[in-house]
Amino acid sequence: MTASQIGRYSKYIRPISVSIDLIVISILGLFFLEDLNLNIEHYLIYQTIGWIAAAFSIKFYDVYRFTKPIEIISKIVKQGILFLLIIIAFFPFSKQVVFSGTVITLFISSVIGLITVSKFLLFYYLKEYRIITGSNYRSAVIIGYTPEAIRLKDLFETRNDYGYRFLGYFSDKKSNQNIKGKLADLKPFVIENFVDEIYCSLNEISNEHLKDLIDFADENNKTIKFIPDTKEIFSKKLKIDYYEFFPVLSLKKTILHDPATKVFKRTFDIVFSIIIIVFLLSWLIPLLAILIKLESSGPVFFKQGRPGIDENEFYCYKLRSMRMNKTTEKEASKNDPRVTRIGKFMRKTSLDEMPQFINVLLGEMSVVGPRPHLWAQNKIYGNKVKKYMVRHSVKPGITGLAQVSGFRGEIETDDDMINRIKFDVFYIENWSLILDLKIISQTIVNIFKGEEKAY
Incomplete structure (x- = not known):
């Protein structure tokens, strides 16, 4: 079974931008600061962490297709000031380092100059690229046929550099040749036409319909934004963007979708997985491999296609804990005859999951996140449990x-899956480094203690 392929090259733009900036500051750091008697390796690590921390705090990489140039300049100035303070803070802690105000000034000026050029080149290149090639466009529909909705549609059509394709209005209150359909027609249209963003006039839709629409957008990985009536009270969960002078409200993304958070979490995943692979798996896997081979014939490792981020399929690695069989899409149950004796021990202590640190290193998984389900479970529960698809x-x-809260193992009732999804969604919406560390700590405790539902 294969996963649907979702997305366009937009997801690579921010990682590329971050990578370019880190390469620039590293090369300039080596060029300008090598004569200051620094431990250059330690300094470059400090500099990289400092840059990422500063970017995270001011949302430096939150630049969108509708962002104004003056906002980009403001972000660059803030980032430059914070980065300067971070660099200066390094010197008092190293007595042998020679501090030079001139060198630091030249270094920071060069960094800000080159990054300003690269940032604006990328920003304007993408605008021109959309206009010339028609690529990297987002398709959009509007709920409502109000003056504000018409103005937004005109903006989409006149500002090609924003990169939107308008596909139609949907309204229950008005009916004319410009209306694509009723609200009841919206969901199938969005799915069939791969609509990316839904814009909603707040005075066009009831609270009940709005709640249903938000759930639909969550489950199908669509973006919903709101066209405000000036009399509306804005929710604290909404943020406001301006397309020129046109205000648009959207639901705030979770912190896990913030580019700086993604970079931080990925860095943590790489460092943590390398430590585990080098200092634990390097001797543990050969030992377990011998025990697996002694008890049953077959490969040591077991790989299985699982739905990952955006429901894209990846191969999840495990140590084989079952005898060879043809029912791999059936989850293990209590006293499952397929499970070997060493397999029972590995599943009880979660040691069979250890090869997944390779998946983490490859960027297919994270150390902490919603556990990847079987494709069969996705098929059963994808449209059955609310917000199930948010986990993707x-x-x-x-x-x-969910796993450290007692909701792991066999799904015996719908409530088991519902509770698991509640914890997964809570994690996504309330992520913090402290939460990740707590989950990792509790997982280690459970490995030594053994889990009741791990079979």
């Missing part, structure tokens, strides 16, 4: 909040 908006994890 982030990378799956080796361990997760």
Whole structure:
């Protein structure tokens, strides 16, 4: 079974931008600061962490197709000031380092100059690229046929550099040749036409319909934004953007979707997985491999296609804990005859999951996140459990909040899955580094203690 392929090259733009900036500051750091008697390796690590921390705090990489140039300049100035303070803070802690105000000034000026050029080149290149090639467009529909909705549609059509394709209005209150359909026609149209963004006039839709629409957008990985009536009270969960002078409200993304958070979490995943692979798996896997081979014939490792981020399929690695069989899409149950004796021990202590640190290193999984389900479970529960598909908006994890909260193992009733999804969604919406560390700590405790539902 294969996963549907979702997305366009937009997801690579921010990682590329971050990578370019880190390369620039590293090369300039080596060029300008090598004569200051620094431990250059330690300094470059400090500099990289400092740059990412500063970018995270001011949302430096939150630049969108509708962002104004003056906002980009403001972000660059803030980032430059914070980065300067971070660099200066390094020197008092190293007595042998020679501080030079001139060198630091030249270094920071060069960094800000080159990054300003690269940022604006990328920003304007993408605008021109959309206009010339018609690529990287987002398709949009509007609920409502109000003056504000018409103005937004005109903006989409006149500002090609924003990169939107308008596909139609939907309204229950008005009916004319410009209306694509009723609200009841919206959901199938969005799915069939791969609509990316739904814009909604707040005075066009009831609270009940709005709640249903938000759930639909969550489950199908669509973006919903709101066209405000000036008399509306804005929710604290909404943020306001301006397309020129046109105000548009959208639901705030979770912190896990913030580019700086993604970079931080990915860095943590790489460092943590390398430590585990080098210092634990390097001797543990050969030992377990011998025990697996002694008890039953077959490969040591077991790989299985699982749905990952955006429901894209990846191969999840495990140590084989069952005898060879043809029912791999059937989850294990209590006293499952397929499970070997060493397999029972590995499943009880979660040691069979250890090869998934390779998946983490490859970027297919995270150390902490929603556990990847079987494709069969996706098929059963995808449209049955509310917000089930939200879990696919982030990378799956080796361990997760649901697992350490007692909701792991066999799904015996719908409530088991519902509770698991509640914890997964809570994790996505309330992520923090402290939460990740708590989950990892509890997972380690559970490994030594053994889990009742791990069979």
